[in-house]
Amino acid sequence: MAGNDRDGGVAPVQVRGTVLTVRRVDAYVAMTVVAPAIATRFRPGQFVAIAVGGPQSGMIGRRTFSIHDVRPDHGGTVEFVFLPREPGSQWLADCRSRDVLDVVGPLGRPFPVPRDAASCLLLGVGPGAAPLFALASRLAERGSHTDYLLGAESADRVFGALTARRTGRSAIIATADGSLGARGSVVDMLPTVVQQARTDVIYASAPTGVLRSVCAMAGRYGIPVQALVSEPAMICGTGLCMGCVLPAVGTDGVTRMVRACAEGPVFRGDLVRWDDVGTIPFDALGAPGWKPKQGTTAAGERTNAS
Amino acid sequence: MAGNDRDGGVAPVQVRGTVLTVRRVDAYVAMTVVAPAIATRFRPGQFVAIAVGGPQSGMIGRRTFSIHDVRPDHGGTVEFVFLPREPGSQWLADCRSRDVLDVVGPLGRPFPVPRDAASCLLLGVGPGAAPLFALASRLAERGSHTDYLLGAESADRVFGALTARRTGRSAIIATADGSLGARGSVVDMLPTVVQQARTDVIYASAPTGVLRSVCAMAGRYGIPVQALVSEPAMICGTGLCMGCVLPAVGTDGVTRMVRACAEGPVFRGDLVRWDDVGTIPFDALGAPGWKPKQGTTAAGERTNAS
Amino acid sequence: MPADLRTRIGHLDLPSPILTASGCAGSGRELAQFSDVARIGAIITKSVTLEPKAGNPAPRMAETPSGLLSSTGLQGPGLDGFLQRDLPWLLSRGARAFVSVAGHTTREYGEVSSRLSDSAGVTALEVNLGCPDAAAAGRPFALDAAAAGAVVAAVRGSTRYDIPVFAKLSPEVTDIVAVARACVAAGADGLSMINTLPGMAIDPVTFRPALAGLAGGLSGPAVRPVAVRCVWAVREALPDVPIIGCGGVRTGRDALEFLLAGASLVAVGTVLFHDPSACSRIQRELEEELTARGVDRVTDVVGRAHQPAAYAAERHTWV
Amino acid sequence: MPADLRTRIGHLDLPSPILTASGCAGSGRELAQFSDVARIGAIITKSVTLEPKAGNPAPRMAETPSGLLSSTGLQGPGLDGFLQRDLPWLLSRGARAFVSVAGHTTREYGEVSSRLSDSAGVTALEVNLGCPDAAAAGRPFALDAAAAGAVVAAVRGSTRYDIPVFAKLSPEVTDIVAVARACVAAGADGLSMINTLPGMAIDPVTFRPALAGLAGGLSGPAVRPVAVRCVWAVREALPDVPIIGCGGVRTGRDALEFLLAGASLVAVGTVLFHDPSACSRIQRELEEELTARGVDRVTDVVGRAHQPAAYAAERHTWV
């Protein structure tokens, strides 16, 4: 219907998708769902929002997961990867092949892909790594190099280490307990990696604290970052609830509270006010005491113009 | 723990029972759950109360089902039979072998079984027939004859017709649409049946309206009835919520609001004030305007003394 | 023949009694990806304030059993942004706009209403009385019959006569009927209920309130029985005043419950976050529920629960 | 070492802060089949009236999303029956009895309290202020600060000094803190909140209210955020008054939420219908939650949410 309403993509769809496979991958569950209309629209960095708990569920919010991969079989399938943890993801993990899920997707602004070949660093922490591999394929099609920097608490939570090593030009792993790769965090490794790889652009998908450090560091080196945020939890994923906001600067220099699900989840790293996440900066449009200036519009659509 | 607190039986238990089989039987679902502690305590007429919807379920009430049968395999299994209809029973019907259910049972006052051989009529409507077959075995052990009178809307809702025909001295079926047996209701058939079978006692399990008619008719013939009530819906099944009350006369002649789950579900038919179900009779103990008489106690435990 | 969902309130003709609740349908664009906004009864917009508002800091939301606790702080583009961007878009799609009006002073409500009423294409106004009253130390207008009445009078006085004004009530009061009466006396053409219930959640990890704003508003199916009770009580007291029922509507059956209790229109809010196509689905389900019961027109069931039982008073649900 | 659940309120020593909520644990006997009543903090009994009460006609209950709508009408054996049968049984099992007191007049409350206070074995009284006030056309005492205070004064005045009196508040008011203050001023040693929220459901088959009593009380997990907000607000205003928190507690984590908000004791009601062994389970889960967070004594977390964040203010829930 509203074909091109959303920034840079076609409209999402809501489908009833049949679960094809549920697999364990280390600490994670990888779930593949038949959803041709989502698979064909998908671009790397986008996510799905899934209703959990069945028809009489007490859980009102959808659960959002980055799309890990799409495949052409059965008309089109979508795979995502998650850690079964709290009730919502636990319910999902207990689903079996042939169960039917209510899935909305693909949602959100995808990773922008450079026109020309570049040296790209793909940085992922925990399940945050999941969306990076489809991106890597896209980048490879354009002749770009991809280096990986993956991290997690422990070896079983590093997602995609094998694939990264097989397909990346380089792949550095860091775990907090040292059970795989170097002991430490991806942030510690970043300076060395960007130097050795002569990184042109960083694609990062990690908890907010890590994204903040990565963007600060990259800023010092003058390397642009495309950051996929996945906190706070999204209730709707479709831009309706206004729950997932963070402060970001538009290209007009004005700070607005933008929705991670609709204006993101991928943001230009230098436009997010990382230190002010969880606040309303005093100079944000419409903040208490804020006064309109000439020429400032309330519309947020230019925040992500890149 | 409180071994003999409940009227005429041992205390119920709460168990996590694994679903063994889920079978379709005409319009019904028959579900067998491994629950040795319930199976060994069970007496015919008792029921189970099952939590539905999973850990984050929005459904607070348990769903109660008469126990159809218990078997010694796997240490003890319990079978019940139901019509998947509304969300709770639908969720249950969607369970599969190896799922685990939270089951409380056996609950309620069982059918009293006469000491000496007697001619017993077992009357059941729809799923109400389910608890009658275990009762029939018990009666047969004591040398009683069992005749069946089963009814439902249509053939696929008559539960247990084959077993009734195979094991009963006689088995009369009535359906509203005439698709099996006689066209009409079990109430229409009752006079003929009790006459031909020289019925000494009626065991009835049916909607409240049918029980009312059966008890009225049986009263005229001087035949005692043991009636299993299954309306209104039970929230807890364990006697805690006070939701399932109906007015019944105690052996002291005083009407009290008694709980169908704890004082029943099996009641002496002549003690239930069928015409006043859904009301508080003006002469009930503690009714508005009621005044205490000498010697009346508020305790309801003698309502079912038989 | 399927039941007729068309609904007339005063001189307004709506294709269906199903609306979107204020603040839950984005600017309309987000919803339009999943439902045809022209076929929904009307879109109740996010509450419009005079100036743009950045809203409250995150976390703004916490999931609660069958409900949602939220505190968005009326983030929005302000009146100019609404008139330049959102309203024209809704009209271009053939949607009917019930514009929700918010303010911190009676004057602000009046000013927003007056400018809205000068703009073409406003079908009705809903007055969000849940805003903090700057003149009463931030106590919401809706909690006080006199304050609520004063706001309604200001809005009614600033609004073109042919634009109906609905006053949106809060359930957080000892006597909702008294507030309803004050609003009607002040000129409200209809009432809308309920707004969210004040609630709170504590995060078991940080040991602090889960929302940045400490308290929030509870909505969703959890609050439906409270909303139905409010609609019932107000309908009983003011049987001729049209009501927009709202609170936890998830299915056509839930919508029917509100209609029976006395609502002429039913708004869907939080459930849109769970199911963005809920409005179309609920419309379809409502039509089916009515048709299955032999009801020809949806208007025939409005307030029906106040009359004696329509069908078999005794339910035999298990045979 | 597992966290210590022992709780001291005034001179009362309880083995755990987990209680059963009034009206939700039968006479104690039903519950005892599933949980050891001696190990629960205390049993709050069904509200005791002077005379036996038959209660309301059926249907008394309707299931709502994550909640329950009920109207039992305080069915019970009356004071004599309670003293002859129920109280001795609870004592014989080693349970502590918080006896809930109900009445239709201030005098009746006083009379019941005075006779209870003469009986051995009453640990505390809880005053159910949700009963209709015969002197105010059936408006519940809890809705009016003065009426509530008068009842509390009557109970406190008729009760032995060493039996603490808790006043149980209703959330159905514009300002619960005002009612709380009135009760404390009238002599309440503690407060208990919340009672059920007024609600209603309509049966889509009969087109009539689902409960025979038309309206009912909403309880269960659905109302938890409302209850937590009430506890928080009262604790903020009256930090030294012990609170029994109640409303939708299902897990140890929910109990922790109430403790953090400011309750010293936590009562479990509706969830017992869903899970009759909930009290023992919640005690175990609470102990685990506290132990996992390195908390030694449950009393250390009471009201903790009113202080700055205890742990990492930033949550990384997904790594």
Ligand SMILES: Cc1cc2nc3c(=O)[nH]c(=O)nc-3n(C[C@H](O)[C@H](O)[C@H](O)COP(=O)(O)OP(=O)(O)OC[C@H]3O[C@@H](n4cnc5c(N)ncnc54)[C@H](O)[C@@H]3O)c2cc1C
């Ligand atoms: C755009 C996006 C992409 C994501 N992709 C992935 C992915 O590929 N794989 C993956 O495992 N996870 C991903 N996440 C995180 C995932 O959505 C949450 O972890 C998931 O909702 C947790 O569900 P749950 O049922 O386990 O916990 P819930 O039952 O949802 O919640 C338990 C508690 O944690 C809170 N909570 C849930 N999610 C978050 C969160 N993200 N931040 C802070 N608090 C939260 C809830 O509010 C609740 O209080 C993504 C999130 C976003 C926004």
Ligand SMILES: Cc1cc2nc3c(=O)[nH]c(=O)nc-3n(C[C@H](O)[C@H](O)[C@H](O)COP(=O)(O)OP(=O)(O)OC[C@H]3O[C@@H](n4cnc5c(N)ncnc54)[C@H](O)[C@@H]3O)c2cc1C
């Ligand atoms: C002692 C006893 C034994 C029973 N044995 C059986 C049995 O063996 N087989 C069987 O199929 N059913 C039996 N029932 C009935 C069964 O408990 C209900 O039909 C069941 O709870 C329905 O669940 P549901 O999920 O389909 O509907 P729900 O989701 O529970 O309910 C849908 C609506 O129907 C109402 N409702 C549910 N049950 C009843 C009821 N019994 N009376 C009136 N309204 C109701 C609910 O309140 C709700 O509004 C028995 C009931 C009792 C009390």
Ligand SMILES: Cc1cc2nc3c(=O)[nH]c(=O)nc-3n(C[C@H](O)[C@H](O)[C@H](O)COP(=O)(O)O)c2cc1C
């Ligand atoms: C996120 C959110 C934002 C809301 N914003 C507004 C608003 O701007 N104005 C208003 O009157 N009501 C607002 N509400 C209240 C809803 O319109 C509705 O009255 C309430 O949520 C109950 O309905 P529901 O349970 O269907 O959501 C909001 C509710 C939510 C959950």
Ligand SMILES: Cc1cc2nc3c(=O)[nH]c(=O)nc-3n(C[C@H](O)[C@H](O)[C@H](O)COP(=O)(O)O)c2cc1C
């Ligand atoms: C069936 C039922 C009966 C109740 N009876 C009483 C009562 O007699 N006295 C009282 O003060 N509260 C009574 N309540 C209210 C509860 O004690 C409790 O305050 C309320 O239900 C909220 O807690 P919950 O959500 O844990 O049930 C009753 C609640 C229910 C559901």
Ligand code: FES
């Ligand atoms: S999650 Fe609802 S607006 Fe982003």
Ligand code: FES
């Ligand atoms: S079902 Fe709760 S007391 Fe009978």
